[in-house]
Amino acid sequence: MIIYGKNTVKEAIVAKRAIYKLFLDEKKTDQKLINFINSNKLSFELVSKHELNTMTDNQNHQGIVADVEPYRYKDLEFLFDGSKKKVLILDQIEDPHNLGAILRSVEATKIDAVILPKNRSVELTATVAKTAVGALEYVNVIQVGNINQTINKLKSNGFWVIGTDMHADKTYKQIDTSVSIAVIIGNEGEGISHLTKQSCDYLVNIPMKGKVNSLNASVAAALILYQIADL
Incomplete structure (x- = not known):
């Protein structure tokens, strides 16, 4: 690589x-x-x-x-050791610059892992590594075949799964961080998929007062990561 x-x-x-x-x-x-x-x-x-x-x-x-040496993905099972974990799931993030910027925020906040689907998602490329400016070396990235099956497995192991949606009743500041959580960020065009949204325990929004109704995925991820991190 x-x-x-x-x-x-x-x-x-x-x-x-x-x-x-x-x-x-x-x-x-x-x-x-x-x-x-x-x-x-x-x-x-x-x-x-x-x-x-x-x-x-x-x-x-x-x-x-x-x-x-190519970057190695972590196994999902490492999340299930009984301790409280905080995870970011990225649904349909296809821009390597967005992924690299998100990984920088993940490393800065020491979130336990990032989960990526194999399909309709950028992989860990040279552009991702360059945009992450070295952060990729210190982030646990998990690649899965099916997001919704992964969500079900997370739930069965005590995780609460939170989706992001601009029409949600709760805001991202109402996320309960006292339990193991997995927060899902979608791309800025479509957000998270309908089926994935239905699998969430609850949805949150990021309030905005401006006329533009969506944030860049890496900006949205950074806001949420700093909200849920133990800093």
């Missing part, structure tokens, strides 16, 4: 992710970065900016690209 960007690659190294190959811009030498790489006993290859652009489809690589 290719990742790029100074902080993204640095955090992968700090987190001891296997680094197969490391490439630096031959004309953009950053001595601090080279010292950091050498201190971690890693080798690197100096290449042209054109080569780095080719590796990253002309993304903002900041002069460093790494071929690393």
Whole structure:
């Protein structure tokens, strides 16, 4: 898997992710970065900016690209150890920049896990990793085949499942955080699916006074995460 960007690659190294190959811009030498790489006993290859652009489809690589061990998804079962957990479920989030921004908020608030469906959802790509700016190394991401089956399993293990809907009677500030909870965020176009909404224990909204009737998914997620986090 290719990742790029100074902080993204640095955090992968700090987190001891296997680094197969490391490439630096031959004309953009950053001595601090080279010292950091050498201190971690890693080798690197100096290449042209054109080569780095080719590796990253002309993304903002900041002069460093790494071929690393693919990110591994966690197993759902780790949530069921009997302790109180807080989980974010993302329904139909297909924009990698949104997912990366959400993962930054998840890492900042230390929420226990993020659950993604395999279908109609972005995976953990290089763009997600770059937008997350290293946060991906420290977040538990679970990938599931079916959101609604997962919701039922969460419920059977003591979780309360809360959906977000602009027409809900309760606000996000009324979420009960005294129990294990899983909060669902949908995309800004369609929200969460109708079937998923029906599976929730209750729904909450994020009150808005402006004329635009929806928030970017990453902004909505950040608001809710900071509301439910133990900070």
